[in-house]
Amino acid sequence: MHLGLDNRVAFVAGASSGLGRATARALLLEGCRVAICSRSSERIQCAAMDLAREAGVPDDRILPLVCDVSQESMVRAALERTAQHFGQLNILITNAGGPPTGTVEDFSADDWRSALELNLVSTINLTRAALPHLRRAACGDNPLARILMVTSMSAKQPVPGLYLSNVSRAGVQGFAKSLSEEVGVEGITVNTILPGYTRTDRLTHLSEALAERKGLSEDDIEAGWADQAALKRVGREEEFAAAAVFLVSEPAAFITGVALPVDGGAIKGLL
């Protein structure tokens, strides 16, 4: 299938590792120019060098940026820099790390605020900063303007012990659906993608934390996760990335306002 992504410009947040990094690599392989960001200058520079090598593309196809997505001023600057550097912006992929696990009494008001800033407010601010550029990309001879928000399967089926994630992801789903209604008339699509358990640094940290809390081994925790999926395994980053790339591609032009789980069948609801 021709994905129509050659020379398009994408901004992928939270891309020094994990799902963001894998998505940036898949976009580079499809011919995109890609800006990637994370909080750490060292990690994002390293990721950019590795990604260029892995995708077999010149360094100038990738722009590494230091940006903490929970800081509005950094978000604005990063999006401006991307559009200025590459001359346009076609695709925004919002993403960041995940919040800590715990029971309802483990979290202070500040913990709640930080989690909402990390996963909900960041998504809204990234979108607000990207919209003027995406509106331009939606016009003209070869239009393509896409927003894809990384949330979690916890948006459809809350995960025990992941209160902070369960709540903030639901907020992102509400934002995405509202936005898809507003900007659809302009030709901008807005979708969310809901990873299930997928092998990344985040999953390793989660299994360490849960193993300690429950007095089990990390292998037991991971086996439990695999067992929840219809496919009886955890996912691979590249499987997530393939779905993400399709949702921002040209052939996905009539898909908007959807929440796509990439979870191996872990969510048990009908819809």
Ligand SMILES: NC(=O)c1ccc[n+]([C@@H]2O[C@H](COP(=O)([O-])OP(=O)(O)OC[C@H]3O[C@@H](n4cnc5c(N)ncnc54)[C@H](OP(=O)(O)O)[C@@H]3O)[C@@H](O)[C@H]2O)c1
């Ligand atoms: N993997 C799974 O099984 C799974 C399942 C469901 C949902 N999710 C969600 O999907 C998202 C990505 O997960 P992942 O597994 O890829 O996590 P990961 O391996 O921990 O990667 C997170 C990425 O986000 C960056 N990041 C963290 N905080 C940031 C911030 N404030 N500003 C900018 N960048 C930031 C990190 O880079 P720096 O540390 O360099 O800043 C890193 O590049 C998370 O929200 C996670 O909760 C993951």
